[in-house]
């Protein structure tokens with residue numbers, strides 16, 4: 001089997017960002033999925049972590065403090081996961097606050113574009129679907145599905161929200177090296193999130209990995225549920241080439257994406273040094 005049930009999952013979202021589940025329910029499901037160790041990695045926020053820490057202490061699940069920060073590299077949105085961060089560090093909190101402010105401005109701009117496309121009150125409708133945070137694109141996608149404009153969220157991205165589509169708003173996220181520095185400064189390990197998901201050729205992806213390593217990035221997400229076996233082994237080789245650790249994560253967002261399950265991902269190739277080794281040093 002390409003996908004196995006693992007005891008470690010270092011990539012998942014709560015409703016503090018674009019996950020569907022509140023932190024309580026996510027942790028309950030993580031336990032029931034047989035996980036022993038998790039990282040909660042919300043987009044540009046650590047708001048769920050204090051409550052997560054409390055709950056994990058009670059139930060014996062090991063929690064790694066995480067975050068998934070949006071950045072730019074070569075005109076592409078690139079996500080960097082931070083693992084083992086000090087989520088209370090004032091500098092990190094200020095930096096994430098600036099990310100959330102960018103998200104707020106972008107959400108309003110997306111709302112305006114959708115209004116002009118005939119969806120009056122789009123921002124308000126998306127905000128209602130994201131009661132705990134700033135509406136992200138999946139919330140706008142859900143709003144478009146609810147309005148009957150699209151069959152599912154995937155179609156909403158294809159028709160409206162993906163890059164270059166009519167409701168797309170380009171965001172000037174900080175550069176990749178800057179975001180890696182933020183994570184290191186907060187005592188964390190910077191992990192390049194889902195490298196196989198970017199629309200890059202292998203040559204360009206290799207350049208991204210090199211730039212990431214030179215900036216102080218320490219690990220690649222090798223085992224991701226959406227990576228093909230071929231991508232997993234190519235990434236494992238990149239880890240060896242650049243002396244990087246390997247991470248594993250489902251990128252779970254909730255039960256409605258049935259093809260992504262907590263703890264389910266390809267196994268880490270034996271040539272990889274697990275990022276867990278780095279976190280324990």
Ligand code: AMP
Nearest residue numbers: 018043135136137138153154157158253
């Ligand atoms: P944002 O952070 O607002 O830019 O939204 C990006 C998020 O949207 C990702 O983290 C995914 O959860 C989701 N996403 C991105 N592309 C798609 C897609 N094609 N279909 C469904 N969800 C997507």
Ligand code: MN
Nearest residue numbers: 013018043253
């Ligand atoms: Mn997401």
Ligand code: MN
Nearest residue numbers: 068079193194
């Ligand atoms: Mn991501």
Ligand code: MN
Nearest residue numbers: 011013068251
């Ligand atoms: Mn994610």
